[in-house]
Amino acid sequence: MDLNQKFTPETWPEKPELATFEGKNKFVGFWLFLGGEVILFATLFATYLALKNKGPEGLEFTTQGLFELPLVFVMTMLLLTSSLTSVYAMYHLRNFNFRKMQLWLGFTAFLGLGFLMLEVYEFVHYVGLGFTYGNSAFSSAFYTLVGTHGFHVAIGLVWITLLIFRNAKRGLNLYNASKYYTFSLYWHFIDVVWVFIFTAVYLMGVVG
Amino acid sequence: MSSVAQKKGFGAWLWDWMTTVDHKKIGILYFLGGAFFFVLGGIEAMMIRIQLLNPESTLISAGLFNQLITMHGTTMIFLAAMPILFGFMNAIMPLQIGARDVAFPFINSLGFWMFMFGGIFLNISWLAGGAPDAGWTSYTSLAITSPGHGVDFYSIGLQLAGAGTLMSGINFLVTIINMRAPGMTYMRMPLFTWTTFIASAMILFAFPPLTVGLFFLTFDRLFGANFFDHTMGGNTIIWEHIFWIFGHPEVYILILPAFGIFSEIFPTFAKKRLFGYTSMVFATVLIGFLGFMVWAHHMFTVGLGSTANAIFAVATMAIAVPTGVKIFNWLLTIWGGSIKVTTPMLYAIAFIPSFVMGGVTGVMQGAAPLDYQLHDSYFIVAHFHYVIVGGVVLGILAATHYWWPKMFGTMLNEKLGKVTFWFFFIGFHMTFLIQHWLGFWGMPRRVFTYMDGQGWNLANYISTVGAFLMAIGVIVLVINAIMTTVKNEPVANDPWGDGRTLEWATQSPPLYYNFPQTPLVRGLDTVWIEKQEGNKSGFTPAVPLQDIHMPHGSIIPFLMSFGLFIAGFGAMYRLETAWGLPLLIFGLLWTFVAMSVRSVKDDLGYYVPKEEILEDMKREGGQK
Numbered sequence: 001m002d003l004n005q006k007f008t009p010e011t012w013p014e015k016p017e018l019a020t021f022e023g024k025n026k027f028v029g030f031w032l033f034l035g036g037e038v039i040l041f042a043t044l045f046a047t048y049l050a051l052k053n054k055g056p057e058g059l060e061f062t063t064q065g066l067f068e069l070p071l072v073f074v075m076t077m078l079l080l081t082s083s084l085t086s087v088y089a090m091y092h093l094r095n096f097n098f099r100k101m102q103l104w105l106g107f108t109a110f111l112g113l114g115f116l117m118l119e120v121y122e123f124v125h126y127v128g129l130g131f132t133y134g135n136s137a138f139s140s141a142f143y144t145l146v147g148t149h150g151f152h153v154a155i156g157l158v159w160i161t162l163l164i165f166r167n168a169k170r171g172l173n174l175y176n177a178s179k180y181y182t183f184s185l186y187w188h189f190i191d192v193v194w195v196f197i198f199t200a201v202y203l204m205g206v207v208g
Numbered sequence: 209m210s211s212v213a214q215k216k217g218f219g220a221w222l223w224d225w226m227t228t229v230d231h232k233k234i235g236i237l238y239f240l241g242g243a244f245f246f247v248l249g250g251i252e253a254m255m256i257r258i259q260l261l262n263p264e265s266t267l268i269s270a271g272l273f274n275q276l277i278t279m280h281g282t283t284m285i286f287l288a289a290m291p292i293l294f295g296f297m298n299a300i301m302p303l304q305i306g307a308r309d310v311a312f313p314f315i316n317s318l319g320f321w322m323f324m325f326g327g328i329f330l331n332i333s334w335l336a337g338g339a340p341d342a343g344w345t346s347y348t349s350l351a352i353t354s355p356g357h358g359v360d361f362y363s364i365g366l367q368l369a370g371a372g373t374l375m376s377g378i379n380f381l382v383t384i385i386n387m388r389a390p391g392m393t394y395m396r397m398p399l400f401t402w403t404t405f406i407a408s409a410m411i412l413f414a415f416p417p418l419t420v421g422l423f424f425l426t427f428d429r430l431f432g433a434n435f436f437d438h439t440m441g442g443n444t445i446i447w448e449h450i451f452w453i454f455g456h457p458e459v460y461i462l463i464l465p466a467f468g469i470f471s472e473i474f475p476t477f478a479k480k481r482l483f484g485y486t487s488m489v490f491a492t493v494l495i496g497f498l499g500f501m502v503w504a505h506h507m508f509t510v511g512l513g514s515t516a517n518a519i520f521a522v523a524t525m526a527i528a529v530p531t532g533v534k535i536f537n538w539l540l541t542i543w544g545g546s547i548k549v550t551t552p553m554l555y556a557i558a559f560i561p562s563f564v565m566g567g568v569t570g571v572m573q574g575a576a577p578l579d580y581q582l583h584d585s586y587f588i589v590a591h592f593h594y595v596i597v598g599g600v601v602l603g604i605l606a607a608t609h610y611w612w613p614k615m616f617g618t619m620l621n622e623k624l625g626k627v628t629f630w631f632f633f634i635g636f637h638m639t640f641l642i643q644h645w646l647g648f649w650g651m652p653r654r655v656f657t658y659m660d661g662q663g664w665n666l667a668n669y670i671s672t673v674g675a676f677l678m679a680i681g682v683i684v685l686v687i688n689a690i691m692t693t694v695k696n697e698p699v700a701n702d703p704w705g706d707g708r709t710l711e712w713a714t715q716s717p718p719l720y721y722n723f724p725q726t727p728l729v730r731g732l733d734t735v736w737i738e739k740q741e742g743n744k745s746g747f748t749p750a751v752p753l754q755d756i757h758m759p760h761g762s763i764i765p766f767l768m769s770f771g772l773f774i775a776g777f778g779a780m781y782r783l784e785t786a787w788g789l790p791l792l793i794f795g796l797l798w799t800f801v802a803m804s805v806r807s808v809k810d811d812l813g814y815y816v817p818k819e820e821i822l823e824d825m826k827r828e829g830g831q832k
Binding site: 003021024025028029032033035036037039040043044047050051054055056059132133134136137138139140141144158159162163166175179 | 311379381385386387415416421423424431432433437439440442450453
C-alpha cells in the first residue's frame with residue numbers, strides 16, 4: 001500500500017474500507033469482535049435481569065422509584081442521532097469527500113459526548129440519592145451493565161478524536177479509510193446496545 | 209572486547225523475541241511459556257499426590273492443599289494446555305493454509321504477552337501471601353469470603369490471560385477466513401486447521417462470559433459490588449452458570465485441536481488419506497455447537513429441577529455421537545494402512561482407548577440420577593483426567609514430537625521419545641484408572657487427607673506411584689529436548705518422509721516469509737498429491753516470484769500487557785495501601801498511551817525484495 005497514492009472521487013474505490021488486504025482482515029476481524037461483544041453484553045443483561053430490584057431486606061431503591069424517562073429519552077435521542085451522523089460521514093467517506101466526513105464525525109463525537117455527560121450526571125445524581133455501587137445486588141448489576149456501555153462510548157470518543165486529529169492534515173487514503181469505517185461499525189454497535197438498555201433497563205423498569 | 213560483542217548479541221536477541229510478530233516465533237514463545245507452566249502445574253500435582261500417598265498425612269496443611277489443587281487446575285487448563293495448543297496453532301496453521309503469517313501479527317504478539325503476564329501475575333500469588341484456594345471453578349460461595357488476595361490473583365490474572373486468548377481466537381478465525389492460499393477451499397483444509405477454526409469460534413463466544421464473570425468476582429471482592437452476596441440480594445448460582453457457560457465450551461476448545469493433531473498423525477503414519485474427511489469436519493462443527501448446549505450438566509446437583517436436568521442430560525449424551533464418528537474414522541484410517549509406529553503414532557494409537565474410556569465415564573455422568581451418586585467423588589477426578597490427559601495431553605505430546613522438526617529444525621530422539629511415551633502412558637493409567645474405584649468406594653475429591661482403615665490406602669498408593677512414572681516420562685522428554693537442541697542436526701523439509709500437508713513443503717524451520725511463492729492447492733493433502741505426481745518438492749507455486757510484504761516487529765504489545773499487569777496490582781492493593789489507586793490509574797494510562805501510539809503511528813510494513821528471496825532459495829536449494 002502506498003500512502004502517497006493520490007485519488008480523485010472518480011478513482012476512489014467504491015468500498016475503500018475493503019480495497020486493501022489489511023482492510024479486508026480488519027473488516028472480518030471487527031465483525032467477529034462485535035460477535036464476542038454481543039455475548040459480553042448478553043451476559044451482563046442476563047445478570048441484570050436476574051438481579052433487578054434484588055437487595056437486602058427493605059430495599060430502598062427500585063427501578064420504579066429511581067429512573068426518570070425524560071432524561072433517558074434525551075440520552076437516547078442524542079445517541080441515535082450520533083449514529084445517523086456517522087452514517088452521513090461514511091457516505092462522504094465513500095464519495096471521497098474528506099472535509100465533510102470529518103465534519104460529520106465531529107458532530108458524531110459531539111453528540112456522543114453529550115450522551116456521556118448526561119450519563120455521568122445520571123450516575124452522580126443516583127449516588128447523591130444514596131444509590132451507590134454497593135447499595136444492593138441491583139445497584140451493582142445496574143451500574144455494571146450501563147457503566148460498561150458508557151465505558152464503550154468513552155472509548156469510542158477517544159478513538160474518533162484520535163482519528164480526526166491524526167488524519168486532519170493528510171486527508172483520506174486507503175490506509176485510514178478502513179480505520180474510519182471500523183469506528184463507524186463500533187459506533188453503530190454501541191447504539192444498538194443502548195437500544196436494548198433503554199428497553200430492558202429503563203422502559204421495562206418504569207413501565208413493566 | 210568479545211564479551212561486549214556477545215552481550216550486545218544477547219540484548220539484540222532478547223529484543224528480537226520481545227518484539228517479534230512472526231507467527232512461528234510467537235508459536236515457539238507460546239510453546240515454551242506453556243511448557244514452563246506445565247512443569248509448574250506438574251510439580252503442584254506431584255505435591256498433591258505425595259500428600260495423598262499415605263492416610264492422615266501431615267506433610268501439607270489443609271490450606272496449602274486447597275491452594276495446590278486450585279493452582280494445579282487453573283495452571284494446567286489456562287496456562288499450560290491452551291498456550292501449548294496455541295503454540296502449535298500459531299506455528300503450524302498458517303503454514304497449512306499457505307499463508308505468510310496470521311491476519312493480525314501485532315495482535316498475535318499482544319495475545320501472547322497478555323497470556324504471559326497473566327500467568328506470571330497468577331503465580332506471583334505464591335510469593336504474595338498465598339495462592340487462590342477456592343478451586344479452579346472458584347465457586348463464589350467460597351471465593352468471595354476467601355481471605356487474603358489469593359482469589360484476586362485468580363480473577364485478575366485470568367482476566368489478562370483470557371483477554372489474550374480472545375484476541376488470538378479472533379486472529380485465527382480471520383486468518384483462516386481470509387488468508388487461505390489459492391485452491392485451499394474450506395473442504396480442502398487439513399483437519400488441524402479445521403479444529404483450530406472451530407476452537408477459535410468457540411473461544412470467541414465462550415470467553416466473553418468468563419470476562420464478565422471474572423469482572424463480577426473482582427468487583428465483588430475489591431470494589432464493593434454485591435453480585436454474589438445473598439445478604440445483599442446477590443445470587444451465587446449466577447457465577448456457576450457464567451463459569452460453566454464458559455467452562456464447558458472450554459474443554460472442547462482444548463480437545464478439538466488435539467483431535468486435529470491426531471487427524472494429521474494417523475494419515476501420515478498409516479500412509480492413507482483420512483477416512484471420512486467430510487464427516488470429520490461435520491463432527492467437529494457439531495461438537496463445537498453442542499459444546500455450548502450442555503453447561504448445566506456441571507450443575508445437576510444444584511437443584512435446577514428435573515426438566516432442566518433431563519434436557520441437559522440428553523444434550524450431553526448427544527455429544528457422544530459425533531465423537532464416536534471421529535473415533536471410528538480414526539480406526540478406519542489405520543485399517544489397512546502401511547503403518548509406521550513412530551513416537552507420534554504411538555501417542556495417537558494410545559489416545560484412542562484412553563480417550564474412549566474418558567468419554568464413556570462422561571456419558572455415565574451425563575445421566576443426571578447417576579451423577580447425584582458420582583458428584584464430588586474421585587470418579588469425577590478420574591473422568592476429567594482421562595479426557596484431559598488421555599486426550600489433550602497425549603495430543604500435545606504427540607504434536608510435540610510430530611512438529612518439533614518443523615518448529616525447531618531438528619528431530620527429537622525417537623528412542624527417548626518412546627521411553628517418554630511408555631513411562632507417561634503406563635503412569636497415566638496407573639494414576640487415574642484406580643481413582644474410578646476410589647470414587648465408587650466413597651472418597652470425596654478435594655480432601656487434603658483421609659482416615660486410615662477405609663480401604664483407600666492401597667489405591668491411593670498406586671495412584672501416587674503412577675504419578676511418579678508420569679513425572680519420569682516428562683523429565684525424559686525435557687532431557688530429550690535439551691539434547692537434540694544442543695546437537696542441532698538440521699533436517700529436510702519433510703523429515704517424516706510421508707508429510708501430506710503444506711507445512712512439510714517448506715524449510716524446517718521455515719524462513720520468516722514461510723513460502724518463497726504462495727502455493728497452489730490442488731486438493732486435500734496437497735503435498736501428497738504433488739509427490740504422487742512426481743513433484744518431489746510437493747509444492748506448486750500459484751504466483752510468479754515477487755516481492756513479499758511483511759509486518760514490522762513492535763515492542764508495543766509487550767508494553768500494553770505490562771501496563772495492565774501493574775494496573776492489576778494497583779486494583780488489588782487499592783483498599784489497604786495508599787499507592788494502590790495511583791498505580792491502577794498509572795497502569796491503565798500506560799496501556800492507553802501505548803494503544804494510542806499504535807493507533808497514531810503508521811505501520812505499513814516492508815517488502816522483502818525478490819532478489820533476497822532468490823538468494824535464499826539458492827542457498828537452501830529450495831523449489832524452482
